[in-house]
Amino acid sequence: MSQFPVLPLRDIVVFPHMIVPLFVGRDKSVAALEAAMAADKEIFLVAQVDPAEDDPVREDLYEMGVTATVLQLLKLPDGTVRVLVEGKQRARLGELTTGDKGHLLATLDLVGGEESDEQTPETAALMRSVVDQFENYAKLNRKLPAETAVQLGEIDNAAQLADAVAANINVKVADKQALLVELDAAKRLEMGFALMEGELGVLQVEKKIKSRVKRQMEKTQREYYLNEQLKAIQRELGNEGEEGDGDEIAELTQKIATLKLSKEARTKATAELKKLKTMAPMSAEATVVRNYLDVLLGLPWGKKSKIKRDIAAAQAVLDEDHYALEKVKDRIVEYLAVQARTNKLKGPILCLVGPPGVGKTSLGKSIAKATGREFIRQSLGGVRDEAEIRGHRRTYIGSLPGKIVTNLKKAGASNPLFLLDEIDKLGQDFRGDPASALLEVLDPEQNARFNDHYLEIDIDLSDVMFVCTANTLNLPQPLLDRMEIIRLEGYTEDEKVEIAERHLIAKQIEAHGLKEGEFTLTNEGLRALIQRYTREAGVRTLEREIAKLARKALRQILEGKATSVTVTPDNLADYAGVQKYRHGLSETENQIGAVTGLAWTEVGGELLTIESVTVPGKGAAKVTGKLGDVMKESIETAFSFVKARAPSYGIKPSLFHRKDVHIHLPEGAVPKDGPSAGIGMVTSIVSTLTGIPIRKEVAMTGEVTLRGRVLPIGGLKEKLLAALRGGITTVLIPQENEKDLAEIPANVKEGMTIIPVSHVDEVLRLALTEPLEAIDWTDADELAALPPAPIAPAGGELHH
Ligand SMILES: Nc1ncnc2c1ncn2[C@@H]1O[C@H](COP(=O)(O)OP(=O)(O)OP(=O)(O)O)[C@@H](O)[C@H]1O
Numbered sequence: 185m186s187q188f189p190v191l192p193l194r195d196i197v198v199f200p201h202m203i204v205p206l207f208v209g210r211d212k213s214v215a216a217l218e219a220a221m222a223a224d225k226e227i228f229l230v231a232q233v234d235p236a237e238d239d240p241v242r243e244d245l246y247e248m249g250v251t252a253t254v255l256q257l258l259k260l261p262d263g264t265v266r267v268l269v270e271g272k273q274r275a276r277l278g279e280l281t282t283g284d285k286g287h288l289l290a291t292l293d294l295v296g297g298e299e300s301d302e303q304t305p306e307t308a309a310l311m312r313s314v315v316d317q318f319e320n321y322a323k324l325n326r327k328l329p330a331e332t333a334v335q336l337g338e339i340d341n342a343a344q345l346a347d348a349v350a351a352n353i354n355v356k357v358a359d360k361q362a363l364l365v366e367l368d369a370a371k372r373l374e375m376g377f378a379l380m381e382g383e384l385g386v387l388q389v390e391k392k393i394k395s396r397v398k399r400q401m402e403k404t405q406r407e408y409y410l411n412e413q414l415k416a417i418q419r420e421l422g423n424e425g426e427e428g429d430g431d432e433i434a435e436l437t438q439k440i441a442t443l444k445l446s447k448e449a450r451t452k453a454t455a456e457l458k459k460l461k462t463m464a465p466m467s468a469e470a471t472v473v474r475n476y477l478d479v480l481l482g483l484p485w486g487k488k489s490k491i492k493r494d495i496a497a498a499q500a501v502l503d504e505d506h507y508a509l510e511k512v513k514d515r516i517v518e519y520l521a522v523q524a525r526t527n528k529l530k531g532p533i534l535c536l537v538g539p540p541g542v543g544k545t546s547l548g549k550s551i552a553k554a555t556g557r558e559f560i561r562q563s564l565g566g567v568r569d570e571a572e573i574r575g576h577r578r579t580y581i582g583s584l585p586g587k588i589v590t591n592l593k594k595a596g597a598s599n600p601l602f603l604l605d606e607i608d609k610l611g612q613d614f615r616g617d618p619a620s621a622l623l624e625v626l627d628p629e630q631n632a633r634f635n636d637h638y639l640e641i642d643i644d645l646s647d648v649m650f651v652c653t654a655n656t657l658n659l660p661q662p663l664l665d666r667m668e669i670i671r672l673e674g675y676t677e678d679e680k681v682e683i684a685e686r687h688l689i690a691k692q693i694e695a696h697g698l699k700e701g702e703f704t705l706t707n708e709g710l711r712a713l714i715q716r717y718t719r720e721a722g723v724r725t726l727e728r729e730i731a732k733l734a735r736k737a738l739r740q741i742l743e744g745k746a747t748s749v750t751v752t753p754d755n756l757a758d759y760a761g762v763q764k765y766r767h768g769l770s771e772t773e774n775q776i777g778a779v780t781g782l783a784w785t786e787v788g789g790e791l792l793t794i795e796s797v798t799v800p801g802k803g804a805a806k807v808t809g810k811l812g813d814v815m816k817e818s819i820e821t822a823f824s825f826v827k828a829r830a831p832s833y834g835i836k837p838s839l840f841h842r843k844d845v846h847i848h849l850p851e852g853a854v855p856k857d858g859p860s861a862g863i864g865m866v867t868s869i870v871s872t873l874t875g876i877p878i879r880k881e882v883a884m885t886g887e888v889t890l891r892g893r894v895l896p897i898g899g900l901k902e903k904l905l906a907a908l909r910g911g912i913t914t915v916l917i918p919q920e921n922e923k924d925l926a927e928i929p930a931n932v933k934e935g936m937t938i939i940p941v942s943h944v945d946e947v948l949r950l951a952l953t954e955p956l957e958a959i960d961w962t963d964a965d966e967l968a969a970l971p972p973a974p975i976a977p978a979g980g981e982l983h984h
């Protein structure tokens with residue numbers, strides 16, 4: 185029995201048919217290799233029980249090993265050796281001796297013959313499942329080259345397969361040794377399978393852990409990255425990247441601490457801030473909360489303008505800004521005086537009522553100036569939603585506070601002057617009644633605790649001074665009850681001239697950038713402008729016309745056609761365009777049936793023509809001209825009155841059997857209503873029926889009763905102003921309105937003859953060009969004048 189040089193292996197078990205590279209460093213091992221190379225290159229490879237043992241003796245080595253052939257040997261410069269060996273056959277260690285070079289020599293008991301080619305179906309099945317298992321194993325174990333599994337699949341010998349598997353799996357030396365020891369191939373396959381199974385489990389867990397760790401890492405990294413990006417974006421947007429939300433919160437906290445919030449507001453703000461802290465800074469909810477805090481903290485908590493209490497100064501400011509309006513200004517100053525003394529605003533709300541362009545809005549502004557309050561104009565025209573006043577609940581997306589809160593924030597002081605403009609244009613629909621919300625705002629008893637739906641807390645409006653404006657008193661009664669009405673009537677021509685010369689012209693010169701002396705409108709020119717281009721109660725159109733002149737003048741100057749422009753009545757048309765109104769009489773001749781009435785409308789007084797003619801008919805009255813019910817009834821009344829008194833006015837009653845009267849009020853498309861045209865109707869009808877013309881210079885107003893009494897009317901000043909504008913010289917007014925003349929400017933009264941009347945007979949005497957002559961009228965005459973009656977067929981019915 186031959187002896188083999190022994191190469192003890194520290195951490196590897198070599199199997200038959202395996203080719204493995206080995207690094208050999210121990211002297212004894214190098215010597216063993218040299219001995220093998222000197223002979224037939226055969227060597228015995230056996231694993232050490234304890235890999236740390238440097239100089240193993242018999243007990244340190246396993247019993248089973250393999251014989252192997254050295255295929256290559258390479259001596260490295262440092263004295264170690266690299267060899268490539270191929271395992272041959274299992275062998276048991278016999279006797280161990282030391283060779284001449286100091287290396288180990290062993291006698292071997294070769295174990296072989298168990299590697300039969302014969303395959304039972306079980307081994308075949310076993311082999312297949314081992315190969316499958318190995319494939320799975322190889323997939324998880326990255327250290328194995330991918331083709332190893334393929335190579336294993338090609339082995340058809342069970343023993344060889346078992347060894348190949350054993351060599352390739354990554355298990356402990358002891359386990360591998362056990363595989364080497366087992367001689368039964370089938371058992372070895374089973375053992376290999378079991379080892380891979382265990383190993384697979386471990387690998388799977390390992391993989392899971394790895395990917396979990398990786399995911400975790402990725403998530404943290406991703407968040408970090410995104411956050412950095414976000415900061416960069418915010419910085420780009422100018423949101424001061426450095427002071428991020430931390431500072432925002434600090435700022436809000438600071439605000440809450442320092443502002444003079446009400447207790448309720450402080451609680452609410454603190455709660456909202458707490459919510460905000462827990463939210464992602466850029467989320468939608470956070471934006472909602474932030475907006476809310478903006479509004480709440482933006483209100484003028486504890487900030488007040490210093491109120492001027494000097495009444496004389498207030499009067500001076502009002503006088504400076506507005507010409508005329510003496511009574512109105514007096515009333516306003518009285519109101520301010522009470523406030524200055526009582527220090528309270530409790531009391532009715534001022535409401536300035538009057539036609540357009542008489543200075544209601546601008547008076548409001550002056551009051552603010554006179555009292556040192558911030559001025560906030562809040563137009564109510566077209567507001568039809570309660571939420572516009574009171575805000576939307578925060579549950580709605582994009583909800584906002586109401587106008588009151590928004591404007592209060594804008595005012596920046598808790599005691600501004602709120603001008604509620606055009607309060608009569610307030611709408612009302614299914615979304616709730618804005619007027620009722622206003623009630624709460626305007627009621628001094630309630631407005632210390634005004635509740636805005638958005639803010640959800642009460643705010644104090646008791647320091648706000650409210651002033652309303654309106655064109656008509658067409659307001660809900662509860663609102664009216666809270667207001668003190670101050671009426672502004674229209675201006676007379678002289679007042680308009682003064683207003684224009686004191687304010688409007690200078691204002692337009694400045695607005696158009698014209699220089700001193702470049703634009704002049706002479707007094708006569710101005711008067712002509714008022715007479716021929718405007719017909720209004722206020723001065724708005726006048727202001728616009730002046731602006732037009734200024735514009736045209738500026739253009740001429742810039743075009744170099746003139747260095748300065750003076751507008752006189754002669755060149756007015758060049759600048760103002762075609763004359764719009766004919767100043768003077770509304771009628772140029774005395775006419776039959778055409779009366780000048782006086783009407784009062786939202787836009788001031790107006791001249792109203794009443795026309796009538798007779799048409800064939802049966803004594804009925806026909807009316808046209810878009811008349812309201814009251815006016816239609818007043819025509820019925822007038823007509824009945826005339827019928828009843830016909831003979832005394834020289835009208836034959838038989839006329840009513842042949843004629844109808846058609847009464848029309850131009851302009852036909854403008855709605856008209858009211859009873860005050862009554863005496864005008866009577867006059868028109870009488871004139872038509874008698875053929876006596878009406879004096880063109882007379883205008884009249886007054887309601888008429890069935891017995892001819894003249895009843896008083898409203899809006900006298902407006903009507904008189906309209907008459908004056910229209911060039912009327914005589915105005916007939918109801919006797920009972922005579923007392924109102926005290927309030928009419930002197931120049932109006934001087935410009936016309938105003939005659940109070942109490943009965944229609946007086947009216948007719950004054951208005952008709954000829955006196956009426958009563959006729960004698962008897963029933964006999966009446967019968968004779970009747971048309972022949974149709975003769976009915978005797979005893980039969982009348983067929984048509
Ligand atoms: N008495 C006045 N003195 C000086 N300027 C006046 C006077 N009255 C009106 N104005 C001027 O006329 C212009 C129109 O007045 P404003 O806008 O106040 O009218 P308003 O009464 O509010 O009309 P509306 O009912 O149409 O709102 C303003 O430029 C105003 O300054």
Ligand SMILES: [Mg+2]
Nearest residue numbers: 544545605653
């Ligand atoms: Mg206005």
